[in-house]
Amino acid sequence: MNVPTSTAQITTVEDAVVALGEGATLLAGGSWLMRSSSKPSSVVRAALLPELGGVRAERDAVSLGAVLTHAQLAAVAPHAALRALTEAARQSAFPQARNVATLGANIANARFPEGDLVPALLAAGAELELASGDGRSTVPIAEYLLTRHARRRDELIVRVRVPLPAARTSDFVRLTVRKAGEYALASVAVSIDLNDRFVTSARVAIGSVEARQRLSPEAGQALVGSAIGDAAAIADAMAALAETLEPRDAVDGPGWYRASVTPVLLKRVVRRLTSSIA
Amino acid sequence: MTHSFVVNGRTFQTGADPMTPLFTVLRDEVGVTSPKLGCGEGRCGACTVLVDGSPVASCLFPVANAADTQITTVEGLSRPDEPLTAVQDAMLSCGAVQCGACTPGIVMTLTALLDEQPEPDEDTVRTALVGNICRCTGYHKVVDAAMCAAETIKSRA
Numbered sequence A: 001m002n003v004p005t006s007t008a009q010i011t012t013v014e015d016a017v018v019a020l021g022e023g024a025t026l027l028a029g030g031s032w033l034m035r036s037s038s039k040p041s042s043v044v045r046a047a048l049l050p051e052l053g054g055v056r057a058e059r060d061a062v063s064l065g066a067v068l069t070h071a072q073l074a075a076v077a078p079h080a081a082l083r084a085l086t087e088a089a090r091q092s093a094f095p096q097a098r099n100v101a102t103l104g105a106n107i108a109n110a111r112f113p114e115g116d117l118v119p120a121l122l123a124a125g126a127e128l129e130l131a132s133g134d135g136r137s138t139v140p141i142a143e144y145l146l147t148r149h150a151r152r153r154d155e156l157i158v159r160v161r162v163p164l165p166a167a168r169t170s171d172f173v174r175l176t177v178r179k180a181g182e183y184a185l186a187s188v189a190v191s192i193d194l195n196d197r198f199v200t201s202a203r204v205a206i207g208s209v210e211a212r213q214r215l216s217p218e219a220g221q222a223l224v225g226s227a228i229g230d231a232a233a234i235a236d237a238m239a240a241l242a243e244t245l246e247p248r249d250a251v252d253g254p255g256w257y258r259a260s261v262t263p264v265l266l267k268r269v270v271r272r273l274t275s276s277i278a
Numbered sequence B: 001m002t003h004s005f006v007v008n009g010r011t012f013q014t015g016a017d018p019m020t021p022l023f024t025v026l027r028d029e030v031g032v033t034s035p036k037l038g039c040g041e042g043r044c045g046a047c048t049v050l051v052d053g054s055p056v057a058s059c060l061f062p063v064a065n066a067a068d069t070q071i072t073t074v075e076g077l078s079r080p081d082e083p084l085t086a087v088q089d090a091m092l093s094c095g096a097v098q099c100g101a102c103t104p105g106i107v108m109t110l111t112a113l114l115d116e117q118p119e120p121d122e123d124t125v126r127t128a129l130v131g132n133i134c135r136c137t138g139y140h141k142v143v144d145a146a147m148c149a150a151e152t153i154k155s156r157a
Helices: A013-021 A070-074 A080-091 A103-108 A117-124 A141-146 A217-223 A231-244 A255-277 B022-030 B086-093 B103-116 B122-128 B140-156
Strands: A025-027 A042-045 A055-058 A061-065 A127-132 A135-140 A156-163 A168-175 A186-195 A198-207 B003-007 B010-014 B048-051 B054-057 B070-072
Touching (some): A013 A025, A013 A042, A070 A080, A080 A117, A080 A156, A103 A117, A117 A141, A117 A168, A117 A186, A127 A141, A135 A141, A168 A255, A217 A231, A231 A255, B022 B048, B048 B103, B103 B140
Antiparallel strands (some): A055 A061, A127 A156, A186 A198, B003 B010
């Protein structure tokens, strides 16, 4: 039987990549690893990798360290383009979970269709900075999610870059069975670029409804060209979204229920956005 | 390999496996038994302790991540020969303690809340308590206790 060890001396991403390639597991907050029935034989503590930490302002963007917790994300200086993400982080789960669960693990976990941060990042057009034995790369999150279940063993997410154009605003809503605290039955993130009150581009993303979080190009397109809050545009977007849903059944709720509430959540997010601009 | 951390002001070292829950190390090695095992999967909050001032579910917190942190449990809030804290007093005087299983976790969550937000409104208190499940009280008197403790702390300031 392997005696688990901790590789506490690893403090660089490059050394972490080597260790992961040799079979170590990255330990972030631990809330998933600690619930799994098998324990890793050796771990690399993400908290000890400085490159994975902190919030860095960039030109018209922000770079978020992968080890930032939901609580830390919720406290990032507000910018309307970032609101979907800070709201997702703030509304998710409950304090004990938000204080340890990280941005990177929320994205990388292939068995976590409920992850709240992912739809917000999809709507924001976020990019992931990755490191592996092949070196560094930058990948749009939508592309990463397609192969999330089959990434290299030695790859880790270092940072997440979120563009912050001045004319962009965003928001996020989630629905749980009870009032709060649980994984969402369905979540919707919307990010909109405005010219005066007119929508020039829009991204709608859904989470927990289907097997994988994703963008809904049809719903986003239906919002473009109208004034924000326009009832007909919202109705079109809801219908466009509903038409493409392939909802999943799970113990907390059946697929037909998720599909029925998701378009309503889209309407709620757009209305929240509309009143925040007023 | 050993992990070193401070529990209620005293430095402690453990050679436990890095993935051992902090909960287990606290109860079995350090000897603080206030955190309780409820669900064992980080949802009920009965195991809540503070790590560097933030509430965490100690049953899901790997002891490796506790290295070089300051951990606070109920035992660290007031000594046996000292008065109880405002939160502890309020939980008693407001009738917020029934079976007591959730109480240590709730006390830690409320202690952290009032440290960070000394004058919360009721909605803020309820939101802060989402990670602490209580089967007995229905939460009303717990919220009362939080508001009462905030008043007491404010009047002592």
